[in-house]
């Protein structure tokens with residue numbers, strides 16, 4: 001048996017898959033799926049744990065024909081699932097995606113499968129832009145699910161457990177221009193939630209060393225009124241991670257520019273974030289945000305030794321069963337951490353304990369140590385998702401250890 005020895009983006013794990021396939025046609029993919037016992041989709045490998053991994057075969061859809069078909073009348077774009085956001089952004093003339101993550105390097109399918117998000121009180125996760133998805137299911141058949149279909153809300157954020165997504169249709173909005181500003185030194189006792197809600201997309205960066213937000217990143221549509229932030233405007237471009245070059249980041253200082261050159265923090269042609277890092281992120285209800293932030297601040301002495309930077313963002317509630325934002329307007333508390341799994345793991349447990357009163361939901365693609373039953377208890381539709389996997393994938397072809405543990409039936413058969 002050949003082992004691939006291929007790593008994820010962060011380099012903290014080696015996939016255990018026996019092979020990574022890259023079919024170049026839908027027919028080839030269908031035959032591969034139908035004839036393989038254990039298989040999972042792999043995107044651009046930006047997840048920090050084994051959510052994508054399998055001891056069977058991995059398959060990347062980035063070799064399938066590239067399609068970016070805008071339907072102007074419907075304000076949608078149908079794209080090949082393996083495309084990266086950066087590849088799509090410049091091909092939707094006159095239109096825009098409502099939001100992007102901090103980086104445009106990630107695949108659409110991988111981002112949506114894990115409910116990847118940007119920021120903005122009015123912006124849902126990137127998965128909420130999906131209005132239809134096409135996938136190859138366990139038998140090799142193709143299935144299209146559209147918004148409004150009974151299974152649709154269970155199938156968009158699916159952790160790769162339902163099939164291999166080959167194309168997605170995304171909602172578009174009219175193209176917009178953005179001015180991006182960075183401010184420094186926002187006091188924690190200012191109305192942080194008002195600042196987060198004050199512009200189209202706002203991110204706060206803090207190292208928790210004092211009662212101050214180090215940087216406030218404001219992404220403001222040029223048609224919106226200017227947000228007055230009670231902090232000092234940065235006197236030059238900034239990178240959120242201390243010591244990293246600002247040239248890796250999108251244009252700041254209020255220079256107006258197209259949505260896709262401002263909504264991500266990082267430019268597509270550079271390494272995003274720090275590069276040498278691990279990440280974790282926990283989502284709490286927006287109403288609990290200040291209490292949760294105070295709870296994290298209380299344990300800063302445990303966090304700071306392994307922390308590069310934290311980011312705080314807002315995400316609007318949605319109806320997707322496995323979304324960390326399911327029926328809950330959220331604030332996310334993110335940690336860019338040292339590339340040292342042994343040092344990071346105990347700190348994650350401490351953060352998770354501190355955030356337990358808020359039933360924090362972990363980011364599906366980032367590190368966490370919560371037991372599967374705890375995670376399950378925080379997802380009201382988990383049992384429905386389990387049922388959906390059984391219907392679409394009765395043999396468990398797309399399951400891996402992570403999904404199997406997450407979906408394990410509780411002892412006694414009670415539904416959770």
Ligand SMILES: Cc1cc2nc3c(=O)[nH]c(=O)nc-3n(C[C@H](O)[C@H](O)[C@H](O)COP(=O)(O)OP(=O)(O)OC[C@H]3O[C@@H](n4cnc5c(N)ncnc54)[C@H](O)[C@@H]3O)c2cc1C
Nearest residue numbers: 041043044045046047102107109110116117159160165365
């Ligand atoms: C530097 C950096 C910055 C990040 N910034 C953000 C951020 O701003 N916001 C945020 O929310 N997250 C962020 N993330 C996390 C990132 O968005 C997730 O890891 C996301 O899953 C990446 O997509 P991917 O294509 O790399 O997925 P992979 O890691 O390759 O796979 C993730 C999951 O998607 C599934 N999948 C992939 N392709 C398919 C397919 N075709 N069909 C079915 N399932 C599929 C896989 O099976 C797996 O379960 C960041 C990560 C990094 C490394």
